Amino acid sequence: xxxxxxxxxxxxxxxxxxxxxxxxxxxxxxxxxxxxxxxxxxxxxxxxxxxxxxxxxxxxxxxxxxxxxxxxxxxxxxxxxxxxxxxxxxxxxxxxxxxxxxxxxxxxxxx
Amino acid sequence: xxxxxxxxxxxxxxxxxxxxxxxxxxxxxxxxxxxxxxxxxxxxxxxxxxxxxxxxxxxxxxxxxxxxxxxxxxxxxxxxxxxxxxxxxxxxxxxxxxxxxxxxxxxxxxxxxxx
Numbered sequence: 077x078x079x080x081x082x083x084x085x086x087x088x089x090x091x092x093x094x095x096x097x098x099x100x101x102x103x104x105x106x107x108x109x110x111x112x113x114x115x116x117x118x119x120x121x122x123x124x125x126x127x128x129x130x131x132x133x134x135x136x137x138x139x140x141x142x143x144x145x146x147x148x149x150x151x152x153x154x155x156x157x158x159x160x161x162x163x164x165x166x167x168x169x170x171x172x173x174x175x176x177x178x179x180x181x182x183x184x185x186x187x
Numbered sequence: 188x189x190x191x192x193x194x195x196x197x198x199x200x201x202x203x204x205x206x207x208x209x210x211x212x213x214x215x216x217x218x219x220x221x222x223x224x225x226x227x228x229x230x231x232x233x234x235x236x237x238x239x240x241x242x243x244x245x246x247x248x249x250x251x252x253x254x255x256x257x258x259x260x261x262x263x264x265x266x267x268x269x270x271x272x273x274x275x276x277x278x279x280x281x282x283x284x285x286x287x288x289x290x291x292x293x294x295x296x297x298x299x300x301x302x
Contacts, residue, residue: 110290119191119277119293120230163230172243173218173281173291177230 080164085182088158094151096181098164101145106168109140110175111149113160113183120163120177123149154185189214191280191294199300205266208297212259212280218242219261220291221253224275233276236261237283265299273301 081099088094100109111123124131124138126147131138137150151158163180192211200206212219220243221233232245236255253263259280265272275298279291 114230117275117296119279119296120291122290122292125290169289172237173220173235173279173289174232174243174245175220175222175230175279175291176232177222179229 210278216280
């Protein structure tokens with residue numbers, strides 16, 4: 077699976093948009109970008125995934141650059157409950173369910 | 188729809204003992220994966236089961252084993268426990284092994300402490 081690089085920590089004010097970047101410069105054509113988050117002492121939670129088009133769901137938006145070498149997860153109106161470690165993962169859709177987690181980004185939403 | 192359930196939630200064992208952890212996937216999900224999370228190593232993949240067969244395995248010693256039953260429920264076993272096995276063990280289920288809609292849904296984990 078392609079390696080990803082994320083900043084170790086970020087802060088965001090409550091009610092503002094949180095933009096979490098991820099670099100995946102070695103991504104292959106058949107690899108998807110997945111985002112998960114883990115709130116302290118809970119299991120990781122699936123957020124969103126995409127291949128090359130931008131995606132949006134009830135939780136977040138995923139913006140993937142045209143060359144697919146980086147992406148940004150956007151939480152449009154961050155709340156205190158969004159404080160968590162956010163993981164960006166790239167993997168082929170056909171590789172089974174295995175996820176390779178990096179160190180992620182600790183997002184802290186401040187009141 | 189009920190989420191992934193794991194039992195027990197907390198467990199304390201001593202070195203040399205063995206332990207069995209249980210995972211019930213979301214109804215209809217056929218793939219179950221196990222992960223170990225420690226402060227030093229982060230989240231690491233242990234193995235994945237689909238249709239009662241191990242399909243994928245991480246880089247862990249043979250003391251770590253698992254199985255899946257016909258109802259998709261899964262168990263993992265750790266024999267001859269070591270202090271370093273203290274960790275949060277997470278189970279995740281997905282609808283299928285690969286392809287579309289194989290996003291993984293994680294349980295709350297079992298916190299294992301080895302004394």
